Amino acid sequence: MLNVELHTNLNNPEMLPTRDGYGEGLTAAAGENNDIVALGADISSSTRVNWFSEKFPDRFISIGIAEQNQMGIAAGMALMGKIPFVTNYGVFLSGRAWDQIRTTVCYSNLNVKLGGAHGGISVGPDGATHQALEEIAIMRCLPNMTVLVPADSIETRKATMAAASIHGPVYIRFGREKIPVITDEGTPYKIGRAYCCREGKDVAIIACGSMVYESLAAAKKLGEMGISAAVINNHTVKPIDEASIVEAAKKTGAVVTVEEHQVMGGMGSAVLEVLAQKCPVPVKMVGVMDRFGQSGEPDILMKEYGLCSDDIVSAVKEVLQMKDAQG
Template sequence: MSSKDNKEMYLSEKLYGDVDQVPTRNGYGHGLVELGETNKDVVVLTADISDSVRTQWFADKYPDRFIEVGISEQDMMGIAAGLATVGKIPFVSTYGVFCTGRAWDQIRTTVAYGDFNVKIGGAHGGISVGADGATHQALEEITLTRVLPNMTVIVPADSEETKKATLAAAATDGPFMLRFGREKVPVVTTEKTPFKVGRAETYVFGDDISIIACGPMVYEAIIAAKELDKKGISVRVINMHTVKPIDKETIIKAAKETGAIVTAEEHQVAGGMGSAVAEVVVENCPVPIKLVGVRDRFGESGEPEELMVEFNLKSTDIIKAAEQVLEMKK
């Protein structure tokens, strides 16, 4: 690993120091405000929590294109599909648990089967929602949406990337699921960091093992890579922001060139990003894999940081998994 890698991907200069911390939901809010200016077809729907999911910023500037539906997520999904039929680009926004759980059948049959241009913004993803506890900690959205044909699923690494994903969703036809979080998380990327839907980005170019991460776990993966580097283990770090359609080429290349993979996500491992990676690996180039994530357990109340430790979602957990998988590789 070298500082050269950093510059090529235009990652944050402060990555290994006093890194900036911003909630990813802010990137969604900023993205929507920018779209309000640049794309007159964009409309935003909210189910009563406009401040919390950052759609209030759009509402303040473009009240005529903001639709409040109250606490009725299923209705909201249908309204969005209806708006899409007349050429609007609706962004449907609520907490991840409520859009993908409460309104899953509406997403499946109305939005995905109908293949409508509906963008779902799932806020408060992951365990780090903190004190609200299990009912509000979304740990299943990737699984629930990536099983749906026509659906694109994106889990941005930080606020900057969430903004890019929001803009990209509006520019790409078809149903999208964007997953972002409530708490401040390290800003890994910058405005200049490349982002393309469906193309994973490699941030650290090692060849002993690959760590494939999404969401805020990308930062944890980078920190883990640095620590492993000190032990003489050369790590590749891949940001798998698009979980569907998944970048098979990058995964297969990583499997072939490094021969060992760790995946990391703030989500259930069952059916999540790691599972999606494993599906590609076992079919194309089987190598040992370890999946870091939440294991068949509901969340609970606590401080975000202590929950990340409690649920084994820190760089230290990635390091442990990496050492185990390297043993399996031998």
């Protein structure tokens, strides 16, 4: 357990987009492994795949605007021993090519890595069509798939490199906007192992992606109110860390899940699938409530869709009332 204050300057954090971490991780992994190739879909610079193509032009394959073909070609290259990274906006990557991912990649258990950019509502002005809010749900239901939602740019780099080092399909979700950097090189990262970044005894806030920072900020506010909240960075949505989730629920007796994604089927649902069967406790879910997004500045949207630290504080208060009512 690392001291969260060492890794979280909540008042004045360094801000970096997680897509930068993806570009760095992809390039670093490719430097170590010649089998890594990247397939572009006309959006190389906004997904940071151009960092790869500038360094490894012979291993970059331009596919154009054709998500299904991009996925199929990646599958073919994986059959030949390559480790293809398919990068695209998360909405189109997961949705447009879902059947290709299901039948050709996951059923065959091919070593294809999916980099899902522009995750979450914080994509902002582009509006609902480009704000990926369902991809965790539709990726995690696929057998053989691993789903990673790293919390900041540094963790995204680690996740990308870790994805390259394991066999099988992996979906990595990252975002467009700058978000606080809350981990450092020394913060433990292991696929499948949730990381407790703040201890607490009254409630466990289980979050992923950009919402880990918001959860830490909420926990700090709660602390000032005399409520001790644990914060767990549940960066691996699948395979989910059952042991850590059950342990946190047992210790605190109340859970709040937090994600920048539809609450239906997302990380929170995955947590609830564990808790309902192994350790039922009062739960509140923070996330997008069965709505499409819209245009707007990211901070305004996060507020409108109930994804700020104050929303987490409210959810914690509600879940503690439920816990008290249960006695």
